[in-house]
Amino acid sequence: MAGGTKRLPRAVREQQMLDAAVEVFARNGYHATSMDAIAAEADISKPMLYLYYGSKEELFAACIHREGVRFVEAVSPAGNPNLTPREQVRTALFSFLDFVDKNRQSWMVLYRQAMTEQAFTGQVQSSREMLINLVAKLLESSTKNPDPTWNFSVMAVALIGAGEAVADRIAGGEIAVGEAADLLENLAWRGLRASGPVRD
Amino acid sequence: MAGGTKRLPRAVREQQMLDAAVEVFARNGYHATSMDAIAAEADISKPMLYLYYGSKEELFAACIHREGVRFVEAVSPAGNPNLTPREQVRTALFSFLDFVDKNRQSWMVLYRQAMTEQAFTGQVQSSREMLINLVAKLLESSTKNPDPTWNFSVMAVALIGAGEAVADRIAGGEIAVGEAADLLENLAWRGLRASGPVRD
Amino acid sequence: MAGGTKRLPRAVREQQMLDAAVEVFARNGYHATSMDAIAAEADISKPMLYLYYGSKEELFAACIHREGVRFVEAVSPAGNPNLTPREQVRTALFSFLDFVDKNRQSWMVLYRQAMTEQAFTGQVQSSREMLINLVAKLLESSTKNPDPTWNFSVMAVALIGAGEAVADRIAGGEIAVGEAADLLENLAWRGLRASGPVRD
Amino acid sequence: MAGGTKRLPRAVREQQMLDAAVEVFARNGYHATSMDAIAAEADISKPMLYLYYGSKEELFAACIHREGVRFVEAVSPAGNPNLTPREQVRTALFSFLDFVDKNRQSWMVLYRQAMTEQAFTGQVQSSREMLINLVAKLLESSTKNPDPTWNFSVMAVALIGAGEAVADRIAGGEIAVGEAADLLENLAWRGLRASGPVRD
DNA sequence: AATGAATGAGTTTTCATTCAT
DNA sequence: TATGAATGAAAACTCATTCAT
Numbered sequence: 001m002a003g004g005t006k007r008l009p010r011a012v013r014e015q016q017m018l019d020a021a022v023e024v025f026a027r028n029g030y031h032a033t034s035m036d037a038i039a040a041e042a043d044i045s046k047p048m049l050y051l052y053y054g055s056k057e058e059l060f061a062a063c064i065h066r067e068g069v070r071f072v073e074a075v076s077p078a079g080n081p082n083l084t085p086r087e088q089v090r091t092a093l094f095s096f097l098d099f100v101d102k103n104r105q106s107w108m109v110l111y112r113q114a115m116t117e118q119a120f121t122g123q124v125q126s127s128r129e130m131l132i133n134l135v136a137k138l139l140e141s142s143t144k145n146p147d148p149t150w151n152f153s154v155m156a157v158a159l160i161g162a163g164e165a166v167a168d169r170i171a172g173g174e175i176a177v178g179e180a181a182d183l184l185e186n187l188a189w190r191g192l193r194a195s196g197p198v199r200d
Numbered sequence: 201m202a203g204g205t206k207r208l209p210r211a212v213r214e215q216q217m218l219d220a221a222v223e224v225f226a227r228n229g230y231h232a233t234s235m236d237a238i239a240a241e242a243d244i245s246k247p248m249l250y251l252y253y254g255s256k257e258e259l260f261a262a263c264i265h266r267e268g269v270r271f272v273e274a275v276s277p278a279g280n281p282n283l284t285p286r287e288q289v290r291t292a293l294f295s296f297l298d299f300v301d302k303n304r305q306s307w308m309v310l311y312r313q314a315m316t317e318q319a320f321t322g323q324v325q326s327s328r329e330m331l332i333n334l335v336a337k338l339l340e341s342s343t344k345n346p347d348p349t350w351n352f353s354v355m356a357v358a359l360i361g362a363g364e365a366v367a368d369r370i371a372g373g374e375i376a377v378g379e380a381a382d383l384l385e386n387l388a389w390r391g392l393r394a395s396g397p398v399r400d
Numbered sequence: 401m402a403g404g405t406k407r408l409p410r411a412v413r414e415q416q417m418l419d420a421a422v423e424v425f426a427r428n429g430y431h432a433t434s435m436d437a438i439a440a441e442a443d444i445s446k447p448m449l450y451l452y453y454g455s456k457e458e459l460f461a462a463c464i465h466r467e468g469v470r471f472v473e474a475v476s477p478a479g480n481p482n483l484t485p486r487e488q489v490r491t492a493l494f495s496f497l498d499f500v501d502k503n504r505q506s507w508m509v510l511y512r513q514a515m516t517e518q519a520f521t522g523q524v525q526s527s528r529e530m531l532i533n534l535v536a537k538l539l540e541s542s543t544k545n546p547d548p549t550w551n552f553s554v555m556a557v558a559l560i561g562a563g564e565a566v567a568d569r570i571a572g573g574e575i576a577v578g579e580a581a582d583l584l585e586n587l588a589w590r591g592l593r594a595s596g597p598v599r600d
Numbered sequence: 601m602a603g604g605t606k607r608l609p610r611a612v613r614e615q616q617m618l619d620a621a622v623e624v625f626a627r628n629g630y631h632a633t634s635m636d637a638i639a640a641e642a643d644i645s646k647p648m649l650y651l652y653y654g655s656k657e658e659l660f661a662a663c664i665h666r667e668g669v670r671f672v673e674a675v676s677p678a679g680n681p682n683l684t685p686r687e688q689v690r691t692a693l694f695s696f697l698d699f700v701d702k703n704r705q706s707w708m709v710l711y712r713q714a715m716t717e718q719a720f721t722g723q724v725q726s727s728r729e730m731l732i733n734l735v736a737k738l739l740e741s742s743t744k745n746p747d748p749t750w751n752f753s754v755m756a757v758a759l760i761g762a763g764e765a766v767a768d769r770i771a772g773g774e775i776a777v778g779e780a781a782d783l784l785e786n787l788a789w790r791g792l793r794a795s796g797p798v799r800d
Numbered sequence: 801a802a803t804g805a806a807t808g809a810g811t812t813t814t815c816a817t818t819c820a821t
Numbered sequence: 822t823a824t825g826a827a828t829g830a831a832a833a834c835t836c837a838t839t840c841a842t
Contacts, residue, residue: 044823056817212803234831407820447829456813558784562761563677569754608803635836645802646803759803807835808837820824
């Protein structure tokens with residue numbers, strides 16, 4: 001009853017729907033979310049959802065697309081070529097974690113849901129792959145005399161895995177962005193020596 | 201029809217069922233897996249599943265329990281106190297990644313599925329939390345003059361996140377165990393310097 | 401296919417469904433009635449039943465509620481205070497038996513089914529208890545110098561039991577309303593002497 | 601595990617099974633009772649039930665048969681021709697209500713369950729019909745100058761209905777046998793005048 | 801005589817999806 | 822544009838019943 005029967009321009013409706021969908025998907029997961037629940041959250045009728053997005057799958061795809069774009073927009077400005085690699089890493093790390101902190105639902109949907117749902121891993125994985133390659137390149141370019149046996153790609157996987165794990169804790173409100181960024185930066189640059197000599 | 205209609209002793213059937221369940225859950229995820237599909241895979245009738253495990257939820261719980269035990273059994277022997285911390289880490293890393301490599305479905309079920317399913321995160325998260333604390337302790341004890349601002353717990357989260365990400369690639373057959381173990385060990389001990397001086 | 405595929409307003413469909421449900425419940429009993437059978441009888445799809453009534457239990461509850469209301473509406477006008485007690489009893493008896501005669505399915509559902517189904521005895525028993533108390537009061541108030549050892553409540557139970565048994569025969573088409581009403585009235589007022597001196 | 605694997609003579613086993621079946625049927629009703637539950641209660645395996653009784657329906661039939669015989673055996677001695685009709689009624693009433701009081705489960709199964717279950721009403725109804733005819737005869741024979749319009753059969757239905765309703769309360773432990781028998785006897789012989797003149 | 805093991809057939813319930821207005 | 826009404830298809834779960842030992 002709340003929303004009435006307003007005629008809204010397409011663009012507005014689209015956002016309203018995506019907002020609702022992201023909200024509910026983030027809360028309950030893809031499978032446990034029904035179109036009914038999304039329609040209710042958006043305060044519109046179910047046929048509207050189908051009119052605009054065709055199917056649950058497409059709606060979810062639209063969600064991860066929008067949130068993915070937001071994510072990229074938030075993180076990409078970090079690649080400022082005037083900075084040293086370490087500064088670049090630091091900036092990127094911070095904007096990444098900050099985005100997660102401020103857009104917990106985005107993170108949930110993109111990471112927790114999309115990554116797990118067979119039908120969508122592809123979409124997310126490919127973006128992720130790009131990011132990994134990017135980081136791998138960055139690592140390689142910032143390393144003098146690279147050891148030929150050294151696999152930068154795997155290293156990038158590990159670093160990003162570390163980042164995601166930490167991001168997950170941030171999304172859960174368990175740790176703070178600044179602390180996490182420092183720590184990850186140190187881990188990358190110095191390993192566990194960060195806190196003092198490690199006994200070997 | 202494939203498997204015939206033998207009368208099997210309870211213990212055997214239990215394993216046969218769990219094998220099938222793990223297989224299908226790993227392939228399709230918890231929600232997308234129907235009891236029918238599991239019964240078909242195990243070449244038995246659905247009521248047997250219910251007779252032995254009571255419900256889909258309990259069946260899945262039995263899966264993660266069995267795989268969890270396997271996992272712990274495979275990894276725990278690593279804690280040999282005669283080794284240096286670094287050797288301990290190296291051994292643990294290797295047995296972890298080796299287990300994942302040889303039990304890809306276990307990893308899928310335990311990590312990808314159980315972690316995502318609202319109803320089961322608890323079970324897995326608590327084990328994970330224990331592991332994280334363990335690693336945090338290990339880090340702390342192996343560090344001289346620990347920086348009081350240093351948060352070993354977050355560091356453990358990051359390292360384990362890195363490990364999980366790498367394990368995921370191993371489960372996907374994309375990278376090799378030995379290489380991955382070296383790399384993670386180095387990351388932990390030396391950061392990115394591993395491959396040579398990093399320009400700052 | 402028989403009934404066409406019209407879009408009916410909610411209120412109409414509700415009644416159509418209840419009609420079908422009462423029909424089938426009365427015929428087969430609660431347990432032996434499947435939602436499929438009711439849907440078929442109502443010439444609609446099963447999901448509609450769930451959309452409107454939520455569950456088989458709630459659907460049955462809705463049935464006994466509607467029939468209960470009908471019953472009360474049919475019987476309650478009898479309580480006209482201008483009549484003598486005996487006239488009141490006579491009127492009430494007649495409207496009760498007449499209702500049963502004209503709404504056999506209602507009686508079946510309310511009495512035979514609802515009374516027997518563990519989950520619903522409560523609902524019906526409490527109405528019945530009220531009726532019994534009402535009758536007990538009526539008996540007490542219409543009796544001069546009541547014997548203090550006399551248990552009006554048990555008497556009410558007996559009389560209502562007699563009424564129900566007779567109603568059951570009426571619902572079965574075995575006896576006629578007028579005759580039954582006379583007889584019960586006499587039984588209440590005069591016992592078996594009704595037909596002449598009883599040898600002791 | 602409790603019962604072990606004793607070899608019992610057929611007759612004993614049969615009773616053991618019927619005891620269990622009556623117990624569970626009385627508690628949960630026919631439909632809500634599973635063969636599993638009965639087997640468990642009897643502490644035997646399900647195939648035994650089928651070996652002895654063929655099907656759930658036949659098992660239930662055996663229950664109502666045995667309980668019906670018990671019932672008749674308990675009540676029939678009442679028909680002592682040396683007694684006056686009123687004494688006969690009094691004796692019969694008492695033995696009936698006493699039986700119900702001491703065999704609540706029998707009553708539950710015979711009256712509440714069997715009467716409601718489509719497939720069994722026949723069996724019980726025919727016994728009931730015989731009883732009704734018996735009472736009708738008794739009424740007729742004990743009445744001088746019977747009013748030709750007087751329907752003794754309906755009167756018998758009413759009286760037995762009253763008796764059943766009261767018996768139900770006795771089975772529920774709500775009222776005592778003696779009181780109930782007195783009351784029903786008075787109701788039959790004197791109507792509500794039992795407690796003093798009724799205002800007309 | 802007795803049972804552990806096994807299942808076919810059915811039940812309630814849910815959900816993505818589509819008409820008719 | 823917008824929706825109330827409606828459903829096909831499938832999922833989880835149960836139960837009476839039987840077979841092989």
